[in-house]
Amino acid sequence: MKINFYTLFFYLFFFSKTFSGELVIKILNIEEKIGSLHFAIYDNPKNFPEEEGKKIGFKKTVSDIINDEVIINNLEESKYAVAIYHDENDNNRFDTILAIPQEKFGFSNDAKVFFGPPSFDEASFFLKKNERLKIEISLR
Template structure:
C-alpha cells in the first residue's frame, strides 16, 4: 500500500508541475532608475484593475529589476490581465492630480486608456504552458 500512496503523491506532484505556466513581464520606457514598480495580475474581470480583485500583487525596486523584467511561475493556463505603474516617489500610491495620473502606468496588450482604465477583455491575454519534453 505504501507504494501506491507514494505513486499517487508523485503523480499529483508531476500533474501540478506540468500544468503550470510561466509569465515574463517586460517593462518598457522606464525613464528614471528610482522608485518602485507595482505589479498586479488579474485572472477575472471583476474589479479589474482595482486592488481587491488582483490574483497576484507585488512591487520591486526599479534598481532590482534584471533586464527590466520579472517572471511569475506556477500560473494556471488561463486568461490574465496585468496593470503596472511606476511609483517614482515610493509612497505606495498611484499619484493623481484632478484625476489625471502623475506617474507612468500601463496595461497588458498595450490596452488604451480613454477617460478610465481599459476593460479586462481589452487588456487580457491567454497564457499557455510551454510544452515540456520528458526523456
C-alpha cells in the same frame, strides 16, 4: 499508507509544475531607475483593475529588475490581464492629482486609456499550459 501519501505528493508536485505557464513581462520606458514597480495580475473581468480583485499582486524595486523583465512562474492556463505602475517615490500609492495620474503606468496589450482604465477584454491575453509567453508593457 506512506507509499500512497508519497505517491500522491509526487503526482501533485509533478503535475502542478508540468501544466503551469510562465509569463515574462518586458517593461518599456522606465526612465528613472528609482522606486518600485507594482504589478497586478487579474483573471476575472469583474475585478479588473480593482486593488481587491487581483489574482496576484507584488512589487519589485526597479534597481533589482534585470533587463527590464519580470518572470512569473506557475500560472494556470487562463485568460489574464496585467496592470503595472511605477511608484517612483515609493509611497505604495498610485499618485494622482484631480484624478490625473502623476506616475507612469501601463496595461497588457498596451491597452489604451481614455478617461479611465481599459476593459479586461482590451488588456487580456490567453496563457496556455506549458507556455512561456512574453508580453511588453509600455509605461506612459
